[in-house]
Amino acid sequence: MCIRGITHEGKSFRPSDWAERLAGVMSRFRPGEVRLGSHLSYSPWCVPTTIDGVKCVLVHSDLRAHEPMAWDFVIHFARDNELQLIPAGLPPDEPAA
Numbered sequence: 001m002c003i004r005g006i007t008h009e010g011k012s013f014r015p016s017d018w019a020e021r022l023a024g025v026m027s028r029f030r031p032g033e034v035r036l037g038s039h040l041s042y043s044p045w046c047v048p049t050t051i052d053g054v055k056c057v058l059v060h061s062d063l064r065a066h067e068p069m070a071w072d073f074v075i076h077f078a079r080d081n082e083l084q085l086i087p088a089g090l091p092p093d094e095p096a097a
Contacts, residue, residue, distance in 0.1 A: 003074070004084040005055035012054075013083055019048035019055040022077060029063060029070045046074065061088070 003022075005013040015021075026046035042048065045063040049056050057074070064071040078085050 001059045001061070001075075001088055002051070002086040003057045003059065003078045004051070004086060006084050007082045008084065009082070013081060016055070019057045022046070022057050022074070023048040026063075026070060026074065029067045031062065031066070 003019075005018060007013060023042045023046050027041065027043050029045060030043040031045070043063075045060040045066070047058045049058055059071075059074050063074070075085070077083075
């Protein structure tokens with residue numbers, strides 16, 4: 001799943017570091033056991049990135065299986081802020097069926 005930093009109205013989501021903040025909150029949710037210092041890196045299940053000049057957060061489906069409440073938090077964050085949710089594998093300009 002990709003959360004794009006563009007609202008349904010086509011506006012850029014603010015603040016500009018929202019993706020890094022969200023991924024930072026989710027950094028403790030990761031495969032395996034929590035290791036010393038792991039909070040200093042992003043979880044492989046929730047990674048901030050930029051796609052076509054738009055801030056995004058890539059959310060891996062394994063997060064849903066491992067920590068359903070964390071998955072719900074991320075999805076509700078996107079919905080509450082009216083951000084675009086793109087299923088994995090679809091380009092941003094193609095709507096989900």
